[in-house]
Amino acid sequence: MTRPRTTRQKRANGVESRQRILDAAVEIAGERGYDGTSIAAVSAKCGLPASSIYWHFKDKDDLIAAVIERSFETWLTAVELPGEETGTPVERVTAMAAHVAKSLVDAPDFLRLGLMLALERRPTEPRGRTVFLQVRDIAGQKVREMVQTLFPALDEEAVRTLTTYAVAGADGLFVHREIHGDAIDLVALFELHARFVFDAASRLTEVGGQ
Amino acid sequence: MTRPRTTRQKRANGVESRQRILDAAVEIAGERGYDGTSIAAVSAKCGLPASSIYWHFKDKDDLIAAVIERSFETWLTAVELPGEETGTPVERVTAMAAHVAKSLVDAPDFLRLGLMLALERRPTEPRGRTVFLQVRDIAGQKVREMVQTLFPALDEEAVRTLTTYAVAGADGLFVHREIHGDAIDLVALFELHARFVFDAASRLTEVGGQ
DNA sequence: CTCCAATTGGAATGACCGATACGGTAAGCT
DNA sequence: AGCTTACCGTATCGGTCATTCCAATTGGAG
Numbered sequence: 001m002t003r004p005r006t007t008r009q010k011r012a013n014g015v016e017s018r019q020r021i022l023d024a025a026v027e028i029a030g031e032r033g034y035d036g037t038s039i040a041a042v043s044a045k046c047g048l049p050a051s052s053i054y055w056h057f058k059d060k061d062d063l064i065a066a067v068i069e070r071s072f073e074t075w076l077t078a079v080e081l082p083g084e085e086t087g088t089p090v091e092r093v094t095a096m097a098a099h100v101a102k103s104l105v106d107a108p109d110f111l112r113l114g115l116m117l118a119l120e121r122r123p124t125e126p127r128g129r130t131v132f133l134q135v136r137d138i139a140g141q142k143v144r145e146m147v148q149t150l151f152p153a154l155d156e157e158a159v160r161t162l163t164t165y166a167v168a169g170a171d172g173l174f175v176h177r178e179i180h181g182d183a184i185d186l187v188a189l190f191e192l193h194a195r196f197v198f199d200a201a202s203r204l205t206e207v208g209g210q
Numbered sequence: 211m212t213r214p215r216t217t218r219q220k221r222a223n224g225v226e227s228r229q230r231i232l233d234a235a236v237e238i239a240g241e242r243g244y245d246g247t248s249i250a251a252v253s254a255k256c257g258l259p260a261s262s263i264y265w266h267f268k269d270k271d272d273l274i275a276a277v278i279e280r281s282f283e284t285w286l287t288a289v290e291l292p293g294e295e296t297g298t299p300v301e302r303v304t305a306m307a308a309h310v311a312k313s314l315v316d317a318p319d320f321l322r323l324g325l326m327l328a329l330e331r332r333p334t335e336p337r338g339r340t341v342f343l344q345v346r347d348i349a350g351q352k353v354r355e356m357v358q359t360l361f362p363a364l365d366e367e368a369v370r371t372l373t374t375y376a377v378a379g380a381d382g383l384f385v386h387r388e389i390h391g392d393a394i395d396l397v398a399l400f401e402l403h404a405r406f407v408f409d410a411a412s413r414l415t416e417v418g419g420q
Numbered sequence: 421c422t423c424c425a426a427t428t429g430g431a432a433t434g435a436c437c438g439a440t441a442c443g444g445t446a447a448g449c450t
Numbered sequence: 451a452g453c454t455t456a457c458c459g460t461a462t463c464g465g466t467c468a469t470t471c472c473a474a475t476t477g478g479a480g
Contacts, residue, residue, distance in 0.1 A: 033245065034246075116330070119243075119325060120241065121242075165383075168383045171386070175325065175378065176374060176377070193375070199409070199410070
């Protein structure tokens with residue numbers, strides 16, 4: 001009965017603790033941004049003391065970068081499911097857009113926090129921002145490859161412009177949903193966006209092919 | 211000869227001081243966001259002590275809200291210039307989009323800071339966020355009216371969707387430029403966006419009119 | 421000149437920040 | 451048993467935060 005007041009875990013478990021810390025941090029950082037995420041708040045939410053956070057992560061910057069990395073992986077597993085390759089090209093593109101939209105609804109932390117970091121311009125750039133821009137660039141390459149495959153007649157600049165436009169539109173629609181809440185049907189908006197971009201690419205191809 | 215060490219302004223000038231404070235605050239807040247904007251930093255940048263800031267503004271929240279309001283007005287004066295009503299409809303729409311893009315390049319603080327605030331979700335919402343969403347809604351109404359005027363055949367839901375899409379695309383392209391820097395030609399991207407949305411609306415009208 | 425209201429100057433306050441120091445505890449290894 | 455590694459708990463550091471207090475200083479009104 002003389003158990004210590006603060007019941008310690010039956011056993012110190014580093015792996016689980018790291019996850020608990022990241023779970024708490026992703027939630028707070030996704031709501032409050034970089035400066036708004038205090039170690040004390042993360043500590044309170046995950047139940048582990050600050051010293052444990054600093055045992056698992058070098059400093060706050062390291063923690064935020066790890067949050068970005070893990071939330072990116074979470075989103076990746078949500079988005080990289082098979083994706084059947086049937087139907088007309090435009091059907092395949094809209095289906096893929098819908099799939100990406102669903103993944104963003106299920107795992108929005110990555111893009112939300114990433115955009116918050118991306119919009120900030122501090123003297124010493126947080127590592128989390130760099131990580132976000134890198135993985136975001138990877139995603140952009142995927143889109144670019146898809147555009148190139150579907151419209152091989154387009155020249156390089158047109159492909160780049162269309163890719164930029166497709167990604168930017170996705171960002172904007174995501175922001176719209178973040179602002180206006182769950183009532184917004186992100187999947188429908190992404191499908192519409194995919195159709196618009198596809199039609200625009202088709203028209204560009206016709207003009208370029210003359 | 212006992213002149214005070216720190217030479218005071220020849221004359222205390224409330225109106226000019228208020229502007230100086232807002233000038234400093236809009237710069238810092240546009241770079242660092244809400245939490246990243248410290249009163250001490252604003253004080254250092256504008257040369258006035260913290261007490262003067264608190265004489266002009268109730269608290270930090272009030273200051274940020276005032277920053278949003280003034281940067282919105284700055285942007286409004288940049289965007290509400292004549293806008294000639296000549297040419298075909300699609301030409302007028304692209305010209306207007308280009309004009310908005312130019313204004314956002316010249317006065318990006320409003321949208322940048324606003325989007326940063328909009329993405330955050332803190333327990334007690336900053337007044338600046340509310341202000342941003344309100345004035346943003348006004349801008350959205352303008353777009354909506356333009357869509358309605360140009361495509362009277364569209365039903366209400368189509369108009370709403372197109373408006374959402376147009377504004378979201380603008381947001382996304384703006385974010386793209388904020389991330390990738392001055393090398394991005396926002397005007398060209400906005401013109402492209404305007405053409406795409408116009409074409410999409412035209413096609414929706416044809417289908418709906420059958 | 422005197423008095424007042426408008427503003428600035430500078431220091432103080434207490435809360436909170438990120439980060440560290442260090443001892444305690446549990447499990448595994450030998 | 452003793453040593454080592456991994457992790458937790460507490461306490462604390464110096465610094466910065468938003469905010470407040472109050473004493474100047476100024477120009478203008480009377």
